[in-house]
Amino acid sequence: MNLLVTFETGLREVASHKFRSFLSMLGITLGVSSLVATLALTNGIERGTRQFMAQMGGLEMVKVVDKDISSEMLDFWNLSPGRTIQDARAIQESAPLVTYVAPEFDEGMPVSAGGQTMRVRVRGVWPEYGPATDSVIEAGRSIVDLDVDRGTRAVAIGASVASTLWPTLTPQEVLGKTLFIRQVPFEVVGVFQLYERESDRKERERQKNQKRTPHTTQRRWDPFRWKNETVIIPLSTMFYEFQSGLFPDDSLETVRLRDFTFRVGDLDHFQAALAQVRTTLMGTHRNVDDFEFETREEWFDNMNASIRATRTSGGLIAAISLIVGGIGIANIMLASITERVREIGIRLAVGARARDIFLQIIIESVTIAIIGGLLGVFAGLGLIWLLNIVAPSDNTPFVTAGNIMLSVGFAALAGMLSGIYPAFQASRLDPIQALRYE
Amino acid sequence: MPLVLLENVKKYYTLGGQEIRALDGVSLTIEEGEFVAIIGPSGSGKSTLMHLLGCLDTPTDGKMTICGHDVANATPNELAAIRNREIGFVFQSFNLLPRLNVVENVAVPMIYTGAGMRERRKRAMELVEKVGLKDRMNNRPTQLSGGQCQRVAIARALVNDPKIIFGDEPTGNLDSHTGELILHMFTELNQAGRTVVLVTHDPDVAAVTHRVIEIRDGRIRREYDPRKS
Numbered sequence: 001m002n003l004l005v006t007f008e009t010g011l012r013e014v015a016s017h018k019f020r021s022f023l024s025m026l027g028i029t030l031g032v033s034s035l036v037a038t039l040a041l042t043n044g045i046e047r048g049t050r051q052f053m054a055q056m057g058g059l060e061m062v063k064v065v066d067k068d069i070s071s072e073m074l075d076f077w078n079l080s081p082g083r084t085i086q087d088a089r090a091i092q093e094s095a096p097l098v099t100y101v102a103p104e105f106d107e108g109m110p111v112s113a114g115g116q117t118m119r120v121r122v123r124g125v126w127p128e129y130g131p132a133t134d135s136v137i138e139a140g141r142s143i144v145d146l147d148v149d150r151g152t153r154a155v156a157i158g159a160s161v162a163s164t165l166w167p168t169l170t171p172q173e174v175l176g177k178t179l180f181i182r183q184v185p186f187e188v189v190g191v192f193q194l195y196e197r198e199s200d201r202k203e204r205e206r207q208k209n210q211k212r213t214p215h216t217t218q219r220r221w222d223p224f225r226w227k228n229e230t231v232i233i234p235l236s237t238m239f240y241e242f243q244s245g246l247f248p249d250d251s252l253e254t255v256r257l258r259d260f261t262f263r264v265g266d267l268d269h270f271q272a273a274l275a276q277v278r279t280t281l282m283g284t285h286r287n288v289d290d291f292e293f294e295t296r297e298e299w300f301d302n303m304n305a306s307i308r309a310t311r312t313s314g315g316l317i318a319a320i321s322l323i324v325g326g327i328g329i330a331n332i333m334l335a336s337i338t339e340r341v342r343e344i345g346i347r348l349a350v351g352a353r354a355r356d357i358f359l360q361i362i363i364e365s366v367t368i369a370i371i372g373g374l375l376g377v378f379a380g381l382g383l384i385w386l387l388n389i390v391a392p393s394d395n396t397p398f399v400t401a402g403n404i405m406l407s408v409g410f411a412a413l414a415g416m417l418s419g420i421y422p423a424f425q426a427s428r429l430d431p432i433q434a435l436r437y438e
Numbered sequence: 439m440p441l442v443l444l445e446n447v448k449k450y451y452t453l454g455g456q457e458i459r460a461l462d463g464v465s466l467t468i469e470e471g472e473f474v475a476i477i478g479p480s481g482s483g484k485s486t487l488m489h490l491l492g493c494l495d496t497p498t499d500g501k502m503t504i505c506g507h508d509v510a511n512a513t514p515n516e517l518a519a520i521r522n523r524e525i526g527f528v529f530q531s532f533n534l535l536p537r538l539n540v541v542e543n544v545a546v547p548m549i550y551t552g553a554g555m556r557e558r559r560k561r562a563m564e565l566v567e568k569v570g571l572k573d574r575m576n577n578r579p580t581q582l583s584g585g586q587c588q589r590v591a592i593a594r595a596l597v598n599d600p601k602i603i604f605g606d607e608p609t610g611n612l613d614s615h616t617g618e619l620i621l622h623m624f625t626e627l628n629q630a631g632r633t634v635v636l637v638t639h640d641p642d643v644a645a646v647t648h649r650v651i652e653i654r655d656g657r658i659r660r661e662y663d664p665r666k667s
Binding site: 016343345346347348350351352354356431 | 489494495522529536537547549594
């Protein structure tokens, strides 16, 4: 039979009992609004986290660290040269799944210019440092091959280093300035972009627009601090200027690296890439198993797990509300059927089949649920809007069209499930009994 | 082939562990175009017969066909289809749907035929006009008199152009003048060639038909043509 008519009949039923229908919708409305709000909040958190993850270099970053060698291998420990620049070259040559290798020496050193001094971690790097850590140059250039080959005294600095040492200059103006690292003069050749969270950026823009002196905000944990305090110089320069004294017996080729990261090109081949690197390094380390990989997987897994936990708990509240709402609808539908036994009898007498009656009741309850669901969507959007005003957070919640469809879909499902029992009851009525019913 | 054919039809109920023989071997044929009254006191089994003829129920035993359909062995869905297409019902208490207006009430059987909205409305309006309620077509049943309600019910019975019209005490809830008018409508329907079967205990109603079947204790007691007696 015609679905449209049943739908119309359903709407008519809903309209003729406005208050009763509203009460039965209430549960669904609450469920859907909490579902929408939960989805919006987790969307916000998720987007914030993902942005953060992406700017941190992502899952693709793997660190090679020293490992205690097993007791039976102890006799051979000195066979292995350890993690050296040779390893980096070997990986570049024989691990095609690795896109960037970034060997580095780092040391905390005083950095000064124009009377300002700050203590930061200075890194001696290869040109791959930039792409490997997703650091993008704002002005000038990064460290290049020529710098490494010649051991130039070039330095590229993070945005907050630039603004601390030269508070009044723009990144462009900082280029060419001299910066002293432990009294050794370096020329600033590049300044990196400022990295900040969405919320910090908004806050900064707000203050800029209001042209107020930025009042000192309380120092918050800033995940990008290390990135903005970058000071990088060529790996060779780092070794010859600052490290060779510490390792008089070593050359740049044989000295052990402090830190050593590489970046896998494609996460789908993550394990294969690790295997390639392992095989390569086992070669350079002469089969002494004295290194291991430190991936970000676990760290990122924890973040994802907390997002999931938020989503699950919110979803659970929504599910409970939807179940309660569904029971409410089932209750009302059962009452409405008892009230309409005679109508059902009449419909059966003029040719309705059991399944027509079944469908009619189902559609009525789905109609109630969908209307309730739509009200819930608006309530949820309102809730989020209110939340944004009352307590603006770092991760602005937002709703996608898919979220809304999902929420209304769940409402419809709840309506359908709760309609099944009443509909079954109604469709089992005997026409003669139903016609006699007063 | 007769329109209605019953051969030794039985209908038994068990009520409180006791078997009740509502119909105990009824054989009956009704040809197309007949005007029949089924009479009998309450408890005689005439309502049960009416329900069987109206395909609202199936017999316990015996052969029964309506418009060529084997009703005795039909599934509930097949019965619904026969009720929908071959039979039109007019009840004592009108049985209109209170939330629908006149035109919508008349169109209800067409919903289950699968007709489109425009077609339903067009056909229903035709019939509303035919029963003389054109000026009330947007009213609800509660805004109509009993006679008007019964006219709506007749229009509804006719909407799918059925072969047989059943009236179950169709004048029982009406005053005698209105009852006469309704009865006249049934006569006209019969004159137009439709088979009409009325169930009644009112001798005045039975008198206008062409064949009276009297039921007593679940059996046909006698049959006669009121025009000849």
